[in-house]
Every structure is written in structure tokens, then in C-alpha cells.
Amino acid sequence: MTERFPGYDVLAKRDTPSWNDASRRVIDHRLALEDEPRFLTQDEWRLLVALCDRIVPQPPHRPRIPVAVLIDRKLQQDQGDGYRQASMPPLRQAWRQGLHALNEEARLRFGGNFVELAPGQQDALLELLARDQVRSEAWQGLGAKSFFKGRALHDIGSSYYAFPESWNQIGFGGPASPRGYVRMDFNRRDPWEAVESKHV
């Protein structure tokens, strides 16, 4: 795939008026997070990383986004979203059980651990989760579809698009304070915005 915004790097704006101190502190901290689990076990962590790779596959030839780390830290801090489906267990329990059940389902269907399956098999399995067509008992009290959509897609999508590299990929301006934008009309671009390649 040709890159849509070649050469664009949100981080190049770090020391410009587009970033205030608070933004620098927050993004610096995020980028410095060690790509290691603090809450999940090593096995759970490998499983989560493999799951992230299927939910938000990363473009080749681009710096890798450590998607799983934000989820692990969210779990470590037990920081929920401010609501929970009555049918779902609390955050930590939902993730723990969901990862476990995902692996059980993989063994039941494909006779191997999720992390060992081929990407195509992993996708096929996730398709079944999305349709609630699961066989493992391990989903009891959680629900495959609820976990997949309500937890996995929700948290993984949100984590991926919290990293500046993801903003480079979609042409988002990133932090913008105190300097915001001036040119707002159709096809108008401020000099500090991404240039879209006409060859995509």
C-alpha cells in the first residue's frame, strides 16, 4: 500500500506552538511506556498482543505502535470507562476471562493456542466471536460477542489511535494548542498539516 501522507510526522510539531506543555508531558510519557506488561501475565500479554495485531493490523514499513501497553496500564490502574453492561463482569475480570476464553476457543476449534495459529485462522476465530458462535464453556457469564465488541474492539481501537504514529497514518493534526488552525474551508490546509499524496 502506498502511504497516504508520506513524510508527515506529528512529532515534528512537538517543539512548535502546536503543542503546549501539558501535551508534551502527556505524549512524552505515553511514548516512554515500557512495552512490557505490568498487570497481565506473560501468557496473557502475548495473547493480547496477537489479538491487537488482528484487530488493528499495522502497515508494514512503519514504526510499530505498542497498542497492548495502554490496555495493560488501564487494567493496572483499574480505570474503567464510567459504565458497565449489567451482564458484563468488571473491567479486569472481563479482560482476564476474555483472553482465557479466546485461547480455549482456539484450542477447541483449531487444536492450538491462539498465538500459534496462522493469521487467517485467527481471523476466522474472531469472526465467530463477533457472531457469538462459540463453543467453549469459558465464555459463560461474559459472552463472546459482548467481550469482542464491548471490550476488545473498544479498548484496542482506542489504544491504537492514541499514538502519534497512528495520526501520521490517517493525516490527523495531533495536538493543537495554543496554535490551532486557520484554513478551514474545503481543500484548504495549514502549512503545519499533513499533505495527502495524490497517488493513493
Place this chain on the structure above:
Amino acid sequence: MSEIVPQVPRARDGRAPDVFHVGGWVPMREYADDDEVDFAIIGTGAGGGTLACRLSEAGFSVVALDVGPYWRPLEDFASDEHEQFKLYWRDERIVDGTDALQLGRNNSGQSVGGSMVHFAMVSLRFRPEWFKARSQLGYGHDWPVDWREMWRYYGEVEEALKIAGPVRYPWGPHRPRYPYRAHELNAAARVLARGSEALGIKWAPTPLATLSAPRGDAHPCVYRGFCIAGCSTNAKQSALTTWIPRALAAGAEIRDLAMVGRIELGNSGRVTGLHYHREGRWRFQRARHVVVAGYSIETPRLLLNSACPRFPDGLANSSGLVGHNLMAHSNQGVYGVMEDEIRWYKGPPSLAITEHWNYTDEGKDFHGGYSYMSQGPLPVEWVGTMTGNRGLWGEALQREMQKYIHQAGLKIVGETQARDENRVRLADEKDRFGLPVAHVTFSYGDNDHRLIAHAKRFMRDSLAAAGARDIWAEESETAHLMGTCRMGDDPSTSVTNADGRSWDIPNLWICDGSLFPTSGGVNPSLTIQALACRAADRIKLLAKRGEL
């Protein structure tokens, strides 16, 4: 995963944060727990913040408590969606129902300044007939207030917030011109304008509570687009930057990081004060009057949590209505891809609006109305729409995300009908203060579904007419909350009177979005603030007459 959050209260020792200056302070009057203040107000958002200002300016002694932190936006707010989750109510709540509400980010704030700290600034008046929905339009309930009186208070609020809006607003009775000029449109707003013109309906620049010219220490909007993640430049005119500084100057005390757990009823049948948790311990503030302004979930929760032998079903609940008739605006979006670069992350998210279907009754197969506005979600919100609504993941998700800067969208604020089964009650689970959390049930009704279907059809046509392709519509989205303690004229069918005074306990008041008997098809904050201003004037009058 917030990096910048005050861990201890800032408003104390005779001073409160000066929101307009990095590291700044302003003097603040303080009261002792044993001082019997005239008014203790729970919550400092659109309702509580406004009322605290207006009552202290009228000479009453006021303490306003909020469990949220007291921010200085200039130093505490990053341009970052994740960091700014800190503005939302993230303590647990349990949800269910066919259209179980997404709370937190979607509708609930927890800050001094309330949900206005992250609101989208859309500042609209109700259509006059909505105040008499039952008798004039044949659905819902009548409000116990007159629209002309409300329109006067709307004028006051628009002036207090220096609303930026068009010279002539195309719908409804005459209104004065907005205090500040309308904002320039972004491309996303122009898509709405194009579509409206193609379909032959009117549109307008949205009246917004963000500055289009300097005001005191606040600069005009810089079109950075992070509004619902908090405005780090103070262009946004929220309770935090308008009513609360005025309240402090007039002698009110604000207590941040102060959670109210229970309102105490005395032997006389009047409330005597409230129990609150601050700096690691429970305390009791005495008060002549208590006002609950915690919004549609926390207000009924607190009233229910304050049950006592005299009111075993919760305070002010002899009608049995506390917690019932919760409304959430329907909020379905329709999205499409434009050939042009739109870059909808620039500018406030909703710069253009049409209220056509609020003011036109012909051709509807449903009660109520809706407005719709242009959209500008940032990446984290947008990916949530893709995964949550469309269930996209994998290559399909990443392919869609690639179209980000070409995307345009329209979203309704749709009126929903008040229905008894949509409600807030107490769960068994406890929060970090040991208090039972809210259990919130919500499902759309048939009328709501018909309204949504109509809106989606119309917005699809509009987007298509504007030149969008790959158009799709969201299913089960909701926005602003309203109701759960409705006001009315009859103690058996409402919780308070028009002043927000509870029928059961003469010195217990409610002043927030929970008072709404119906929801209307516009964002609620202007109406909440107008009700608060009205309540303050009524309280002044009642005090003069010796009727408090």
C-alpha cells in the same frame, strides 16, 4: 492514564484557582462546617454553577461542592483525547436495556464546571410550544413555566456566555442578535449547508458558547477542535470560566474533590445539611437549604441514597417518580466520504445546524422534533464509532480509518419521549466512597424509533445531495441526559414545582437537567442555565416575601 490530575483540593485556605492564569489564584470566602449557610449546592455544572453565581450575587451565603477537580485549563489540559478522559465521570455505573446507555465520555462530566467543561458548546433555545408539549402538541408533559419567561432568561444566559451566533436565526419567534458574531464555517459545516440548500431547507451557523472575539482574559477560539476533550485556551464559555468566577467574586465558596453521600433530614421535616467526603474523611455541612444539581443520574442516586425512616423510598419521592422518565437525546449520525479534503478535526465540531424538523410538523409520523449538526470527531472517538457501530476490525477497519480527512457527517439531537421504564435506581455494588452506584436502564420506544428512521433518511439524502458517497448510518447512539426528577404543577405527578423546590421538603431543591419533563430536539445546557437563573430570581422573591 491521566498524567495531570490534582490529587488534593485546590480551593481552600482562602483561595481558589484563577482559571485564566497559569498557577494563578483568586481569593475565596470560606465557611465552617458548623456555619449554617443559606444554600449548600451539590454539583457545579450548568445548573449548580449558574445557581451558585446568581444566589451569591443576590447576597445569600453559598457553598457549592463537586466531587470533580478544579482545573486550570491553560496548564492542565493537553491536546489529547486519552489524557482528557479525566474530565468524565468514570466511577462505575451499571447499564442495561435494549439501548443501554454509554455513560462517561458520552454524557457525564466530573469537574468543577460539570459537563460543560467538555461540552460541545451548542447553545440553543427550546421551541416555545415544547414548554406546553402536552396541551399544544399532544404528547409528553407540560412544563410549569411560560415560554416568554424562559426566553427572557435565555437572553440573560446568552449574554453571560457571549454566545457567538448569526445575526438572524431562521427559526422561531424573534430573538435578539447574538452577543458575538458567528464563527467561520469549516468544510464539515459547509457540507451541511450544501445539503440543506439542495433539499430546500434552511440552515444556520450554530450558536456556540465559544468566543469569536476576545473577552477579558480569554482569547477567541483558535479552531483546534478538541472541544469535547476540554478547551485548553479558555475560549469555551463554560460554567468553569463564566458563572463560577462570578460566584467566587460574589462570596461563594467552591469545594472541589468533595463527594456528597447523603442529605440529612431533621425532625422538623426540613433538611439540615449534607454529609460529604473530602480529604479522606466524612464531614457534615449545615445548611438552611440544600440544592441537588448532580445531573440526571447522580441527582436521583443521591436522593435515593438519602432514604430515611420518614422517606423510606428516598427524599422528595412521595410521587414515586424520582429516577423515572430518564431521557437521552437520540444521536444517530450519518456519515459519508467526500472527494474534497474536509479535515473535520478543525474547529468546533458542530459549526452548522438545521432546526428544520424542530419547527416543521408536516410530514412526520412521530411526535417531537430533531435538529442535526455537522460533525468533527477526533480519531479515538471516530474509531469508537467504526468499531462500536459498524463492528469493523482488521484490514476493513484500517481501510476506513484511512479516509479520515475526507469524511463528513451529520448527527441528530433527537427528542425522545419520557417513559416510566427508563430509569435510575440503586445497584448493590458500591463506589470508592462505599455508596451504592446507579443502575441505569434505557430503551428507545416506538415513537423514538420512527423519529430516528425519519432523521436518518433525511440526513442520508442531505449528504448525498452534498456529494458524499459510501453513506452509512449509526444504529443505537444516544447523547445528553434529561429527566428523572421532573418539575410540574401537581405534586402527585412531579417531584418539584417550577422553581425546582421539592414538593415534599420545602428546603430541598433541584436545579439541573433532571428537572426536564420533556427533552426537546436541542442540546439542553442553555435551558438548564435559564432554569437556574429563573430559580435564583424566584428564591430572591420568596425570601423577600418570607416564604423560604
